[in-house]
Amino acid sequence: MKGKTTRKTHQGFVDQNPIEVIKGIGSGIADSALNNLGRQGINQLWEQMLGADTSKDETSGDLKEGEEIILKSKKETPFKESGLNYRREIIDAERVSTRENQRVIQSKIQEILVELKKLSQTSAEIAMEFKEITVEQRIEKPGEYHISFFQWMLSLVKAARVKIEDSGAWLKVMRSKKAQRNYWAMFRKHGTTFGLSNERVVATQTG
Structure with a gap:
């Protein structure tokens, strides 16, 4: 009786499909990553994999518990008019007036x-x-x-x-x-x- 039980246990371990084992491990890792990072973390990871620029400063959003906002690190992006250079136009106008x-x-x-x-x-x-x-x-x-x-x-x-x-x-x-x-x-x-x-x-x- 005792020897038969040991043989069945050994047989069940040997007969388990290796592919199924890998799938099970991958599924467990994916579930764990989804729970830890959330959908926002997955989206950022996906953008990084695609080469998207995620280095833009965030000026809005929800502040989570334990997070801090460093105001010095926030830089204002200068406003630029596409196709227009007002400074050059002003300088040219002054030169024409002087001449x-x-x-x-x-x-x-x-x-x-x-x-x-x-x-x-x-x-x-x-x-x-x-x-x-x-x-x-x-x-x-x-x-x-x-x-x-x-x-x-x-x-x-x-x-x-x-x-x-x-x-x-x-x-x-x-x-x-x-x-x-x-x-x-x-x-x-x-x-x-x-x-x-x-x-x-x-x-x-x-x-």
Whole structure:
């Protein structure tokens, strides 16, 4: 009896199918993994096997017991507009505005220089005094300061021209009075002889 029982037990162990044993072990491991990780863990495992990116920061979700949130590790993703670069557009707009402003200033400066040149040509004295500023020159980076400076120089040239014109008129008057005095002095000295001579004609025309 005893020997027969031992033989049956040994026979049952030998006759068990190895494939069924492996299936049973695999089924037990799968059930254990499902219970421990849950469906979320299985999904993450599946995504890792497929090469999906699971490194994104999570900013929402349920906080489980015993878990902590480290705020320093959360980084805000900068907002990006696809296909647009506002910074480059702003810089380009500033450059265009600067070039346009310099062009306008350069044009005003050239107008002032042309007027200065014309005024200088009206008088040899002005031309000698202001010859340096009438030379045409190109300013690399014109600014409002250059406009103010050349406008100031233009006012000086205009004032100098007025003084010279006034001086010329004064000299002309003085010459006229001197000629008249000389005429009457010569007339008193020489009488009608001087009055009918060529010098008289010249003196009266000058006066």
